[in-house]
Amino acid sequence: QIQRKDVDSLSDLELLNLKRALRDVTEDTTSKGYAAIAAYHGYPAQCRENGQDVACCRHGSAVFPQWHKLFVVQMEQALREKGLTIGVPYWDWTKPITKLPELFAERTFTDAGEAKLNPWHQGKINLEPVVKQTSRDLDERLFEKDLSKDTRSKLFEQVLNALEYPNYCQFEVQFEIAHNAIHYLVGGKQLYSMSLLEFAAYDPIFFSYHSNVDRIYAVYEALYGPEGRAPGYECEQNCEVCDVKGFQENLEPFNRATNPFPITREHSTALSASNRTVFGYEYDSLSLGGLNVDNIKQVLKERRSKDRAFASFRLYGIKMSANIKVMVCSPSTVQRQGRTCEFAGEFFILGGSIEMSWAFTRPYFHEITDTVLKMGLRLTDNYHVYAEVYNIFGIRIPDDVLPAPSVAYRPGDDRP
Numbered sequence: 421q422i423q424r425k426d427v428d429s430l431s432d433l434e435l436l437n438l439k440r441a442l443r444d445v446t447e448d449t450t451s452k453g454y455a456a457i458a459a460y461h462g463y464p465a466q467c468r469e470n471g472q473d474v475a476c477c478r479h480g481s482a483v484f485p486q487w488h489k490l491f492v493v494q495m496e497q498a499l500r501e502k503g504l505t506i507g508v509p510y511w512d513w514t515k516p517i518t519k520l521p522e523l524f525a526e527r528t529f530t531d532a533g534e535a536k537l538n539p540w541h542q543g544k545i546n547l548e549p550v551v552k553q554t555s556r557d558l559d560e561r562l563f564e565k566d567l568s569k570d571t572r573s574k575l576f577e578q579v580l581n582a583l584e585y586p587n588y589c590q591f592e593v594q595f596e597i598a599h600n601a602i603h604y605l606v607g608g609k610q611l612y613s614m615s616l617l618e619f620a621a622y623d624p625i626f627f628s629y630h631s632n633v634d635r636i637y638a639v640y641e642a643l644y645g646p647e648g649r650a651p652g653y654e655c656e657q658n659c660e661v662c663d664v665k666g667f668q669e670n671l672e673p674f675n676r677a678t679n680p681f682p683i684t685r686e687h688s689t690a691l692s693a694s695n696r697t698v699f700g701y702e703y704d705s706l707s708l709g710g711l712n713v714d715n716i717k718q719v720l721k722e723r724r725s726k727d728r729a730f731a732s733f734r735l736y737g738i739k740m741s742a743n744i745k746v747m748v749c750s751p752s753t754v755q756r757q758g759r760t761c762e763f764a765g766e767f768f769i770l771g772g773s774i775e776m777s778w779a780f781t782r783p784y785f786h787e788i789t790d791t792v793l794k795m796g797l798r799l800t801d802n803y804h805v806y807a808e809v810y811n812i813f814g815i816r817i818p819d820d821v822l823p824a825p826s827v828a829y830r831p832g833d834d835r836p
């Protein structure tokens with residue numbers, strides 16, 4: 421087993437090893453090279469749907485965690501063949517972030533006394549008619565802390581908002597939405613960036629970021645064991661089926677003969693890829709936002725014990741990335757006295773023009789409790805919610821691109 425370590429904890433030797441290995445992968449023009457691997461996720465489209473060419477990556481789907489697990493393993497295999505001795509390090513964005521880790525932020529590095537371009541800083545897209553370098557446009561919200569919750573960042577709150585569901589199908593929806601935030605906030609207004617599904621994987625930060633996404637999924641498994649297992653496992657009670665069939669089908673293009681790495685080719689169903697032990701990596705730690713699995717369990721229990729309110733969304737693909745701002749509005753009787761609507765947080769969708777069509781089978785729950793209480797309302801009052809939708813340039817688009825959200829009140833759960 422190789423170790424996937426925290427990108428902030430690497431030694432100088434490990435950093436050099438990572439930079440050299442990635443440089444060699446980017447220079448490799450075969451199916452084991454960067455360009456061929458990045459293309460699995462987005463541009464150029466390699467899958468078919470209803471007679472159209474679409475990107476193969478799976479979003480808005482119960483197999484999202486497994487498709488992306490295979491994808492990080494794919495890059496890890498390529499890096500290992502070029503001499504990497506550790507796994508793809510994870511960027512733990514559940515800790516409060518003040519800047520990008522050094523591995524991604526530095527433009528150059530010194531190799532045997534010579535200054536070289538740092539391959540983790542910027543990627544290339546070299547596929548006519550798109551010949552571009554990737555770029556980033558870091559959004560301030562990446563660095564934001566929710567001061568009302570001690571040192572927990574909003575990003576970590578979103579992750580907790582996923583981990584609280586033992587039910588895999590619900591967890592997956594919340595988890596995927598929590599993950600979308602980093603795409604939007606790292607890529608910002610740039611097109612050839614993490615912001616869009618087509619080009620996200622051409623920025624090498626993608627793989628460290630998704631290494632951490634996979635680690636969060638490992639925390640979910642550590643929290644719930646068999647109770648929270650993905651569909652397709654044998655399951656005795658409280659099991660809901662969200663996509664048993666999808667778990668048995670091949671995740672393209674990993675199953676294809678053109679995939680040069682047997683390990684991902686042979687485990688290319690989501691069911692088979694759910695077993696992380698077959699891929700030869702392990703995480704050095706399962707702590708998130710500074711909390712270990714037992715601490716997280718305790719925090720989740722406290723969250724569940726409180727009465728809460730949520731805005732409930734039915735989400736589907738809109739062929740673009742978007743920022744959704746949730747607004748809570750006082751009941752009309754109160755509005756007459758001069759009270760109106762308040763911002764109650766936001767979430768993100770990752771998409772692009774060549775995405776496969778998708779629709780979540782369950783609602784996405786966005787918590788609005790604090791805002792409702794701050795407005796002087798009771799959670800059971802007759803307030804309502806609506807959503808404002810913005811594209812990656814921060815321009816508002818018609819709200820009806822998505823179905824209107826509704827209010828879901830959830831009483832506290834005092835079970836042990």
Ligand code: CUO
Nearest residue numbers: 477479599603620
């Ligand atoms: Cu496909 Cu983060 O989900 O990229």
